[in-house]
Amino acid sequence: MEKHILSKSTFIRGNQCLKSLYLNKKRPFLRDRISPGQRAKFSRGHKIGDMAQQLFPGGIDMRPKSPSQYQKRVLEVQHIINTNMHEVIYEVSFQYDQLLAILDILVKGNDGWTAFEVKSSLGISDTYILDAAFQYYVITNSGLQLNDFFLIHIDPDYEFEGQPEIDKLFKKASVLDEVLKLQEYVKEQAAREKEALKLEKSPAIEPDGHCIKPYPCDFMGHCWKKIPLEQRPQVSYGSEKFYDFLKKIQ
Ligand code: SF4
Numbered sequence: 001m002e003k004h005i006l007s008k009s010t011f012i013r014g015n016q017c018l019k020s021l022y023l024n025k026k027r028p029f030l031r032d033r034i035s036p037g038q039r040a041k042f043s044r045g046h047k048i049g050d051m052a053q054q055l056f057p058g059g060i061d062m063r064p065k066s067p068s069q070y071q072k073r074v075l076e077v078q079h080i081i082n083t084n085m086h087e088v089i090y091e092v093s094f095q096y097d098q099l100l101a102i103l104d105i106l107v108k109g110n111d112g113w114t115a116f117e118v119k120s121s122l123g124i125s126d127t128y129i130l131d132a133a134f135q136y137y138v139i140t141n142s143g144l145q146l147n148d149f150f151l152i153h154i155d156p157d158y159e160f161e162g163q164p165e166i167d168k169l170f171k172k173a174s175v176l177d178e179v180l181k182l183q184e185y186v187k188e189q190a191a192r193e194k195e196a197l198k199l200e201k202s203p204a205i206e207p208d209g210h211c212i213k214p215y216p217c218d219f220m221g222h223c224w225k226k227i228p229l230e231q232r233p234q235v236s237y238g239s240e241k242f243y244d245f246l247k248k249i250q
Helices: 008-016 018-026 036-055 067-082 126-141 176-181 183-196 240-249
Strands: 088-096 099-109 112-118 146-154 170-174
Touching: 008 018, 008 099, 008 126, 008 183, 018 183, 036 099, 036 112, 036 146, 067 088, 067 099, 088 126, 099 126, 099 146, 112 126, 126 146, 126 176, 126 183, 146 176, 176 183
Parallel strands: 112 146
Antiparallel strands: 088 099, 099 112, 146 170
């Protein structure tokens, strides 16, 4: 199997800015450094995904141990699905047309397979829906039909003391209707991003408000270096209140 060109995160990066996608692939040394504090916040967010697996216990974890395992995992997942070996699978790799999607949780019910993607957030954003649409596009075109696609996020109204109950901590929301409407867009945007990666020079994109939406770009130090500090957008890596909430449950 050929190596993938785009993953879910690079697809979302390219959707925000084709230059960011290009620099990330071809000039990664230009990326801004992340402070230890920011890194700690990101890793707390990643642990939420592991907690949400307890909503569907007893599954097999197919998380690739390194990037070199991605395509091997895709084939192993295909085998597990084709032979009905497991009904719950975590960190499930799929590939189609050199696009790689690693889904958090895949569950087989009486009517077929349902996808669940976990978000370390208190709600659902347009970017999360686009990210789900990318995964749905890859999974279904690789040959697996899905009954539904859910995003799982933290219930902002759940109040607790000590350790939370997992089934009350998380909320599930079907985003299938929105995801289906975005399938053509995902196809076209993936083609645009693949073309951008073939360029000899980075795309000529001027820095502006898109550099912080939906995420602060990690090439701002490079692109904004000639612009006075006071004219640069204010970067936020998430609310302190939310990270305090994450600390409480871990
Ligand atoms: S800083 Fe802005 S223009 Fe530069 S790569 Fe990032 S998003 Fe694109």
